[in-house]
Amino acid sequence: xxxxxxxxxxxxxxxxxxxxxxxxxxxxxxxxxxxxxxxxxxxxxxxxxxxxxxxxxxxxxxxxxxxxxxxxxxxxxxxxxxxxxxxxxxxxxxxxxxxxxxxxxxxxxxxxxxxxxxxxxxxxxxxxxxxxxxxxxxxxxxxxxxxxxxxxxxxxxxxxxxxxxxxxxxxxxxxxxxxxxxxxxxxxxxxxxxxxxxxxxxxxxxxxxxxxxxxxxxxxxxxxxxxxxxxxxxxxxxxxxxxxxxxxxxxxxxxxxxxxxxxxxxxxxxxxxxxxxxxxx
Numbered sequence: 473x474x475x476x477x478x479x480x481x482x483x484x485x486x487x488x489x490x491x492x493x494x495x496x497x498x499x500x501x502x503x504x505x506x507x508x509x510x511x512x513x514x515x516x517x518x519x520x521x522x523x524x525x526x527x528x529x530x531x532x533x534x535x536x537x538x539x540x541x542x543x544x545x546x547x548x549x550x551x552x553x554x555x556x557x558x559x560x561x562x563x564x565x566x567x568x569x570x571x572x573x574x575x576x577x578x579x580x581x582x583x584x585x586x587x588x589x590x591x592x593x594x595x596x597x598x599x600x601x602x603x604x605x606x607x608x609x610x611x612x613x614x615x616x617x618x619x620x621x622x623x624x625x626x627x628x629x630x631x632x633x634x635x636x637x638x639x640x641x642x643x644x645x646x647x648x649x650x651x652x653x654x655x656x657x658x659x660x661x662x663x664x665x666x667x668x669x670x671x672x673x674x675x676x677x678x679x680x681x682x683x684x685x686x687x688x689x690x691x692x693x694x695x696x697x698x699x700x701x702x703x704x705x706x707x708x709x710x711x712x713x714x715x716x717x718x719x720x721x722x723x724x725x726x727x728x729x730x731x732x733x734x735x736x737x738x739x740x741x742x743x744x745x746x747x748x749x750x751x752x753x
Contacts, residue, residue, distance in 0.1 A: 480598055480623030481666035484566060484690055487533035488718070492743040493750050495534040495568060495692065497722025498524045498556065500541050504723075508730040514548035517541070520729070521556045527732035528725075528739050529563035536568040536692075536720060554593050566597040568692070572627065574602030576609045584613040588622045598623030600672060600692075604638060607656035614660055614669060623668045625692050628653045629682060631674025631699070651682055661688045666716075675701035675719060677709060684713035691716045697724025697742065703749035715751045 500520040502512045510516030521542075525535060535556075542553035553569075560567040573583040586592055587599045598617075601610055603626050610626065617624050629639055629650050639650040647655075654671065661667025670690035676699055684691060691710060695701040696719045703719070710717050721742060728734035 479621050479664075479666075480566070480617070480668045481661070481664070481670075481689055483597075483621075484533065484623070484718070485666045487566060491531065491533045493718055493746045494532050494739065494743050495536050495718050495720035496524065496528050496532045496725050496739065497536045497538065497570075497694070497720055499538040499722040499726065502544075504726055504729075507727075510730070514545045514552055517545055517549055518552045518555065520726075521552060522559055523730060523732060524726065524735065525556060525559040525563060527729075527735040529559075529565065531736065531739055531743070532565060534566045534568050534718065535560045535563075536570050536722075538722070539569060539571045550594070557594065557596055568598045568600070568623075568625065569594065569596035570600045572600045572602050574605055574609065576605055580609060581612050581616075584616045588613070588616050588620055588624075590620055596622070598625060598668075598670070600625045600627065602627050603653050603656070607653060617668055621668075623670060623690065625670040625672050625690070626653055626657055628657070628671040629673045629677055629680055631676045631695050648682065650680070654682060654684060654687060657689055658686045664688060666690075670718075673709065675699070675705055675709060678705075679708050684710060684716075687713065687716065689716065690718050692718050692720055694720040694722075697721040698727065699723070703745040706749060714749075717750055719746055719750075 498521050500517050505512050505516045537556055542549040557567050587594055601624050641649050643649050643652045657669045657671050660669040667689045672692045675693040675695035706717055725738055728738050
């Protein structure tokens, strides 16, 4: 990827318009491997993860591997992750690596280079990042993403109850910390219809009073399906920002495995639900 290519946000918007709005999480945790009848090792990990990509390769616009479940298996697991990212590229889909990195200075720069630099073994089309060392700590990461035509998703309003302790606290400005994060993303995307800086906003959080309409970047919304949220819930959470929502499901899609046909059938059902609830564009 280089800076002469279309940015992540625009590429995502094009793919969503063609395939529909759904991000397929690939979270091969040990209990799921066992449920699939696979060994809880790198071999089982590889079969599970690559089956997911094979089943949905031409159907969904985005795949989201959760890095932790690959790191769990050491170097062999990381090798599987590299292969999965290559499989996603080969499928013509986008990869969103869920790593939630957040640090300062040279350490964060190194994380950014590992996941966003052209030619890096673990380079993905986008990654998740944490802003809770200050949104400014992500400046170098966002700059590299812009340079490479890749994307970042900043944690903003997550569905875990503990998140409220930080995200709903008041900043010096009087705004919620979450609102400060939203404002930072909007500023990074300013002047574009669809920028490269997105946010993570849980589908199960309900109305928050936080206006997301000015972000003009992808809004990744985990929690659809097994976690309890439906397409209808997205309307209450996102309001005017609905055209930018990218619903994400993992367990709901993976539970029907290991049969690829059943995985695909579930994805088709979810895509149909999203088409009725979400405007495109």
